[in-house]
Amino acid sequence: DAGVTQSPTHLIKTRGQQVTLRCSPKSGHDTVSWYQQALGQGPQFIFQYYEEEERQRGNFPDRFSGHQFPNYSSELNVNALLLGDSALYLCASTQDQETQYFGPGTRLLVL
């Protein structure tokens, strides 16, 4: 049983570019959440997807958008990248609305 997977593992972009990160949830999980973890900080909630719709959103600008597919996998898109977007992006999945299982993350560096 595969856990949560994410791709790519690392990514380097320049300011102004756009990036797409991908996540496959743990088998049997239908809800996917995305988090941004800056160095030395706890994960910050970006948004959550359930039944292919954004169900809740944290305090992030519209440059951050997402999508969930019928197989429950998800994408996080960030437009007009800023230096401050450099962080570890974590995807987490859940089935019971409580226990979250995190993926390994995508480390994004914006130059």
Add this chain to the structure above:
Amino acid sequence: GENVEQHPSTLSVQEGDSAVIKCTYSDSASNYFPWYKQELGKRPQLIIDIRSNVGEKKDQRIAVTLNKTAKHFSLHITETQPEDSAVYFCAASRGGSYIPTFGRGTSLIVHP
């Protein structure tokens, strides 16, 4: 919204000692409190959680206590080992719509 404060930011102990990490939360409606361990360069992993209808929960060397009145909860690790060295995060959320708010983390260093 919810605000979670976590202390200390760094904790250094000798192998075999106990370690205690404390968190406070602001939203009295929060009822689910997980703890995550994140080793360097790895994903956060759930190590223990507690719900608001329980005051204490143990799992081998790890225990969590919850004081709903004071709105604080703590992680206790006994007989620490070098492999316990990691960053530990507490979180709080309302059940049913799981959007946890995380603390800023505690870097635990266990010296052999």
